[in-house]
Amino acid sequence: xxxxxxxxxxxxxxxxxxxxxxxxxxxxxxxxxxxxxxxxxxxxxxxxxxxxxxxxxxxxxxxxxxxxxxxxxxxxxxxxxxxxxxxxxxxxxxxxxxxxxxxxxxxxxxxxxxxxxxxxxxxxxx
Amino acid sequence: xxxxxxxxxxxxxxxxxxxxxxxxxxxxxxxxxxxxxxxxxxxxxxxxxxxxxxxxxxxxxxxxxxxxxxxxxxxxxxxxxxxxxxxxxxxxxxxxxxxxxxxxxxxxxxxxxxxxxxxxxxxxxxxxxxxxxxxxxxxxxxxxxxxxxxxxxxxxxxxxxxxxxxxxxxxxxxxxxxxxxxxxxxxxxxxxxxxxxxxxxxxxxxxxxxxxxxxxxxxxxxxxxxxxxxxxxxxxxxxxxxxxxxxxxxxxxxxxxxxxxxxxxxxxxxxxxxxxxxxxxxxxxxxxxxxxxxxxxxxxxxxxxxxxxxxxxxxxxxxxxxxxxxxxxxxxxxxxxxxxxxxxxxxxxxxxxxxxxxxxxxxxxx
Numbered sequence: 217x218x219x220x221x222x223x224x225x226x227x228x229x230x231x232x233x234x235x236x237x238x239x240x241x242x243x244x245x246x247x248x249x250x251x252x253x254x255x256x257x258x259x260x261x262x263x264x265x266x267x268x269x270x271x272x273x274x275x276x277x278x279x280x281x282x283x284x285x286x287x288x289x290x291x292x293x294x295x296x297x298x299x300x301x302x303x304x305x306x307x308x309x310x311x312x313x314x315x316x317x318x319x320x321x322x323x324x325x326x327x328x329x330x331x332x333x334x335x336x337x338x339x340x341x342x
Numbered sequence: 343x344x345x346x347x348x349x350x351x352x353x354x355x356x357x358x359x360x361x362x363x364x365x366x367x368x369x370x371x372x373x374x375x376x377x378x379x380x381x382x383x384x385x386x387x388x389x390x391x392x393x394x395x396x397x398x399x400x401x402x403x404x405x406x407x408x409x410x411x412x413x414x415x416x417x418x419x420x421x422x423x424x425x426x427x428x429x430x431x432x433x434x435x436x437x438x439x440x441x442x443x444x445x446x447x448x449x450x451x452x453x454x455x456x457x458x459x460x461x462x463x464x465x466x467x468x469x470x471x472x473x474x475x476x477x478x479x480x481x482x483x484x485x486x487x488x489x490x491x492x493x494x495x496x497x498x499x500x501x502x503x504x505x506x507x508x509x510x511x512x513x514x515x516x517x518x519x520x521x522x523x524x525x526x527x528x529x530x531x532x533x534x535x536x537x538x539x540x541x542x543x544x545x546x547x548x549x550x551x552x553x554x555x556x557x558x559x560x561x562x563x564x565x566x567x568x569x570x571x572x573x574x575x576x577x578x579x580x581x582x583x584x585x586x587x588x589x590x591x592x593x594x595x596x597x598x599x600x601x602x603x604x605x606x607x608x609x610x611x612x613x614x615x616x617x618x619x620x621x622x623x624x625x626x627x628x629x630x631x632x633x634x635x636x637x638x639x640x641x642x643x644x645x646x647x648x649x650x651x652x653x654x655x656x657x658x659x660x661x662x663x664x665x666x667x668x669x670x671x672x673x674x675x676x677x678x679x680x681x682x683x684x685x686x687x688x689x690x691x692x693x694x695x696x697x698x699x700x701x702x703x704x705x706x707x708x
Contacts, residue, residue: 253358253564254375256653257629275681277631279374279568279653282681308373 217337218246220312224327225336228286231312232330239294240327241315244276244285247340249311252278255304260285260296260317267293267319269326274316276307289326291319346391347486347546355560363457363579365392367563374564378655381532381569382698385492386561387553394459395485395540396466398450400477407442407450409605410469412588414598418444422517424529427596428588429462430607434614435584436591438462439576441529443518451525453487453538455578469606486546490558491536491569493698499526499537502556503549510537531566533573533696568652571661574622574693580634581620581649581663587611590665592620592692618646618665622692623678624702625660627685632662632678639677639684645670648678656695657702663692673703 219225224232229248233241249255261273267287274285295318300306306314321327331339343366352359357368368389370377380386398407407415413427423444429437438458443451454462459481466479490499500507509519510526515535518527523542530536541549554560567577576582582591589597589611597611625632632651637644646666654661662678670676672691677684693701 250358253370254373257631259629277653279631279655280564282631282633305375 217340218312219333219337221333223312224288224330224332225339226286226288226330227336227339228284229340230285230288232288232327233315234327235318238324239318239320240288241318242285242288243315244283244307244311245336245340246311248283249308252276252283253280254278255307258297258300258304258307258316260300261293263293263295265293267291276316285316287319288330289319289321290323291321294318294320344392346389347543348389348391348550351547351550352389352560357560357562360563362563363392363455365456367392368560370562370564371560374562374568375655377559377561377565378568380559381492381534381561381565382656382695383493385490385494385498385536385558386532386565387550387558388489388491388561388566389486389546389550390489390538391486391543391546392456393487394454394456394462395482395487396452396454396459396463397480397482398452398466398477399448399480400475401448402475403448403450403477406470406473406475406477408603409473410466411442412597412605412607414600414603415442415444415450416603417598418442420444420517421446422513422519424516424518424527428593429465430588430605430611431584432606432610434587434607434610436578436582436586436588436593437465437584439578439582439593443525443527445520453540457579484543485540486543488539488541488546488549488553489530489536490539490553491530491532492534494557495534495536498553498556498558502552502558506539531573531575532569533575533693534569534698568655571650571652571663572654572656572695574663574691576620576663577650581665586665587614587616589614589616590618590620592663616668619668619670620649620692621664621666621670621672622690622694623648623651623662623664623676623687624657624690624694625662625678625685625687626675628659630680630683630685631660632680632687637679638664638666639679640670640674645676654694656698657700661694662687
């Protein structure tokens with residue numbers, strides 16, 4: 217399982233990258249894209265929306281199935297990756313590069329409590 | 343879990359395997375979209391050895407199948423001709439759908455679905471006993487089946503297996519011929535030209551490899567599903583089952599009521615009548631995907647549900663088969679409950695793509 221060490225992860229198969237400006241970028245893991253197969257739509261949340269930790273905020277749809285994407289921590293949506301609306305297959309090609317949305321956490325310390333690569337590896341393979 | 347003679351070949355090709363009707367089958371070999379396009383534009387190769395060949399032999403084989411099947415094998419006059427039919431229960435429900443070939447007058451060959459094969463054979467045996475007829479029903483677990491589909495299928499076949507290709511090129515659609523140990527049929531489940539090739543299991547691997555070497559792309563069940571849905575073909579267990587009358591599943595054309603032929607389920611389906619029908623749906627929204635079991639509405643009236651839905655790789659938007667009450671006309675717009683929203687979909691005749699081209703009305707074409 218390919219897992220960058222510098223990212224945080226959720227049990228619902230999101231990855232979380234801490235950015236220099238205090239926001240976090242969120243996408244789905246390589247494992248998740250492999251399970252979904254060819255992705256045909258990505259519906260990210262609207263910037264400006266306030267979300268709770270664990271709230272379903274968007275959808276990734278493959279030919280096979282629809283899968284919700286969740287907010288890893290509470291905060292405000294600050295950006296959505298417009299490129300994915302025309303090229304959703306980028307998520308298949310480079311899951312850890314294709315961020316879906318960015319969020320400004322209400323409490324940045326919550327991000328540190330998410331799973332690390334090893335924790336996610338165990339969660340995803342159990 | 344059962345495995346086909348090609349299991350090791352699929353694993354070697356890093357296929358993602360999946361349980362399908364008790365069989366471990368390739369879902370895709372990397373990208374189901376690319377596999378789908380290969381079939382529409384060139385040639386794709388499917389292992390369909392999970393489907394079961396069932397030979398029905400004996401002096402009364404024809405008479406037996408005329409009673410057992412809803413379509414009339416009496417239509418099969420020339421050896422090699424094929425017929426699509428439902429096999430119905432006494433109550434008119436669809437036990438399975440199958441293709442039956444006339445090999446000789448005392449020898450018919452049926453190809454049935456994987457998940458239903460054992461039940462089908464038991465059912466046919468029970469009919470044989472019920473009617474005390476002189477037929478032998480032989481499931482052929484010793485055979486493998488490959489499907490080679492796409493506009494360049496014949497070219498690839500002729501290159502890989504010249505003797506089989508030479509015969510295949512002479513076949514009319516929906517007919518078959520024997521070449522040594524092989525049976526080659528101009529049939530398929532994709533809406534493209536192509537062939538289904540039945541062979542001894544021991545020859546499956548070498549045949550597969552030579553077809554791949556000739557340029558046929560391995561394709562899994564995921565592409566098979568999007569292709570058949572674009573072609574408007576039902577999947578047993580999803581678009582119809584033992585609780586469904588063929589009249590409710592768009593299979594009216596396969597029920598042959600001519601003459602007084604008494605076949606299993608005849609009285610029951612006539613008594614039941616045609617309450618629902620099968621329609622095609624083309625989603626008008628660019629985003630969103632129609633999926634099985636979503637509810638369909640005309641205005642506020644609940645009129646039915648999606649039985650199969652997908653993203654159509656050829657059309658670039660979602661399509662579906664739905665079972666709705668009679669009277670929902672092609673051209674009208676219905677609403678489908680998709681993940682908490684009502685999305686608009688056009689009702690169309692249930693065939694979306696044939697020979698690589700969209701069959702949607704021009705205003706709906708992508």
